[in-house]
Amino acid sequence: MRSVVDSLLQEDLESELRSNYQWRYLIDQKKMAVGIVDLSNPANGRFARINGSYMMYAASLPKIATLLAAMDAIEEGELIETPEVKKDMRLMISKSNNQASTRMIDRVGYEKLEAVMTDPKYNHFY
Incomplete structure (x- = not known):
């Protein structure tokens, strides 16, 4: 993973997180x-990553996989990016909304989730 770290984004992330005393302590520990x-x-x-x-x-890690599968489905023409889909993706990630996550899983399907998570083109994400 080190090879894909963007140095400028890494510097910005470290600076932002380390400016907060509590976060700095948690990171150091x-x-x-x-x-x-x-x-x-x-x-x-x-x-970019800290303690990568x-x-x-991560409590919402499955939601990230669902988002990746949904974005892949949109790119492949398997899912239409309607206002409802966009809203559910935003709620699922920004608010960790379980109902929105369930709706997205229902739209994408477990087979698509499995296919995306085992697709070699996404190996650098996990």
């Missing part, structure tokens, strides 16, 4: 990890 993927330009995704080599449980 290996009790906080942050990973960020900037897909504002999908052809040139950028990645340490395994930590």
Whole structure:
């Protein structure tokens, strides 16, 4: 993963997180990890992380997989990006909304989730 870290994004992330005393303490104690993927330009995704080599449980990690599967389905023409789909994706990620997540899983399907999570083109994301 080190090879895909964007140095400028990494510097910005470290500066922002370390400016908060409590976050800095948690990071130094290996009790906080942050990973960020900037897909504002999908052809040139950028990645940065803090404590990225340490395994930590992320409560909403399955929602990220669902979002990736939904975005893949939209790109492949398997899912139409309606206002309702966009709203549910936003709620699922920004508010960790379980109902929105369930609706997105219902739209995408478990087979698509499995296919995306085992697709070699996404190996660098996990």
